[in-house]
Amino acid sequence: MTNLDLYAKAEHLLGIEEATEALYDLYRSELDDYDVKTLLDVGCGRGGFMQRMISDGVKCKGVDLxxxxxxxxxxxxxxxxCIDAKDVTGKYDAIVSIFDVLNFMNKEELVDFLESMAEKLNDDGLFIADINTLYGFKDVAEGTMSNDSEEEFLNVDAVFENNELHTKFTLFEKNEAGTFTKYQDTIVQYFHKINIFQKLEGLKLVEKQTFSLYDTEDKTLLIFKKR
Structure with missing residues (x-):
């Protein structure tokens, strides 16, 4: 099981449903200003945002690792x-990466990914993503939380140091024998300064909005147009 699959198994215990819906609302409102007929959702998760856009008549494709x-x-x-977004074929009017997907990439991976996404946009295409601010990492994401039910127990321990957030997930899941199976892995996220996004060849950063998802100014929304 990969660390992202462990996250998928544990996600319902994290209490992020309200925040996820708020992000979907934000992205949808931004896309309303554009004539989007085709959309690629990178890091699509369980497909909630695609479902919303499909209901608006948009043809959607999702990829997730x-x-x-x-x-x-x-x-x-x-x-x-389940493929790398760089391996997607075809072109789209809009590409989105929702809920700090970009923070899962180091600087080199990030630049390579963004330049690749530019190649997958139609002329005047739009790319929208959100990232964690430094405050979002240091004062919101860092720390420990736990949650449990009769069938599961989850512990999350996150440490932010040297501009990296290392989050250890430990999940105990009740099995058919009545005992508990332990799953454990770590996910690393990276803080990115805005100037990285202002030096891209294929995408032009046209708007950035710092907003509050969990706490004061913990997120930044980035809107790019294809050059």
């Missing part, structure tokens, strides 16, 4: 694949 997430999308009849 968690096979568990993609299986859930496919079970709903959504067009989703």
């Amino acid at each position: 968690s096979a568990l997430m993609v299986q859930e999308c496919q079970s709903q009849g959504l067009d989703a694949e």
Whole structure:
């Protein structure tokens, strides 16, 4: 099981449903200003945002590196694949990466990814993503939390140091024998300064909005247009 599949198994215990819906509302409102007929959702998760956009008549495709997430999308009849976004074929009017997907990449990976996304946009295409601010990492994401039910117990321990957030997930899940199976892995996220996004060849940063998702100014929304 990959660390992203562990996250997928534990996500329902994290209490992020309200925040996720708020992000979907924000992205949808931004896309309303553009004539979007085709959309690529990178890091599509369980497909909630694609479902919203499909209801608006937009043709959507999703990719995610968690096979568990993609299986859930496919079970709903959504067009989703467990592949690297750089391997997607075709071009789109808009590409989105929702809920700090960009923070899962180091600087080199990030620049390579963004330049690749520019190649997958139609002329005048739009790319929208959100990232954690430094405050969002240091004062919101860092720390320890736990949650449990009769069938599961989750502990999350996150440490922010040297502009990296290392989050250890430990999940105990009750099995058919009545005992508990332990899953444990770590996910690393990286803080990125805005100037990285202002030096891209294929994308032009046209708007940035710092906003509050969990706490004061913990997120920044980035809107790019294809050069």
